[in-house]
Amino acid sequence: MKPDSRPRTRTALRTAVVTALAATALLGSLTLTAPALAATAPAGDTAVVLQAQDQRAAAPKITRAEEIRRAKLWLTANGGKPVPYSQHKNWKDGYRQDCSGYASMALGLPKSGPNTVALKNDGWTKPIKMSELRRGDLVIKANSGDPDHRHVVIFDGWNSGKGSYQAYEQAGQVGTRHASHSYGLKSGDGYHAYRPVNLSD
Structure with missing residues (x-):
């Protein structure tokens, strides 16, 4: 019995060492892979998505009549004249003075x-x-770089x-x-019709 106990101890030791080395290699592999996985789904992107979802949830429901009433405001808001166009400036109400800022203002x-x-x-x-299309819907061209x-x-x-329509x-x-x-x-002109999801009617 005694002569056999020594080889068994060596075998058990060898198995333990191999297992430990395999575990270490696996841990190292996971550690090296983690940054690569993080790179494929940046935390910033997730934050942007969550922020957009929060904003959409915060957008109040609005009727088409109210949207159009708001759209008319900018026709004379500049001292009786239209609000001037700008991609970089915001009007006094806090909305950007370009086409999408204006649509956003009208929709609240x-x-x-x-x-x-x-x-x-x-x-x-x-x-x-x-x-x-119904009054208050949008016609959008967004597929240009x-x-x-x-x-x-x-x-x-x-x-x-x-053959044509009136629009703000x-x-x-x-x-x-x-x-x-x-x-x-x-x-082929790139424009398509869209319905704002916060319209209540």
Whole structure:
């Protein structure tokens, strides 16, 4: 019995050492992999998503009539004149003076307002058909890499024959205006119809 006990002890020792080395290698592998996994899903991105969700939850419900009433305010808010256009300045009410800031103001969204791409992609709106447009819905072009070629207008109503429609917008070099447009009615122009999710009617 005694001669056999020594080899068993060595075998047990060898097994314990191999197990310990394997555990150490696994731990090292996990440690090295963790930063790579973190890099694929940055904490900052998660924070941005959660912030956007909080903002959407905070956006009050609004009727279409109230949205249009608010849209009309900027037509004369500048001492009887339209609010001037700017991608960098905010108006006195805290909203950005560009097209998406204006749409955000009309809808009562958090200041200074999501940009055109966010209005389309971040849950503030849902896509609809152009034929389904109702007063207060949005027509958005957001698929351009150049901010100067993105735009959003607030649909107000169809013109006779539905070949064009009236809309409120914040236009470059013009400011706030109520004008006739055919955005989204021509195939391939990049404009599509969207319904704001905070509309209550």
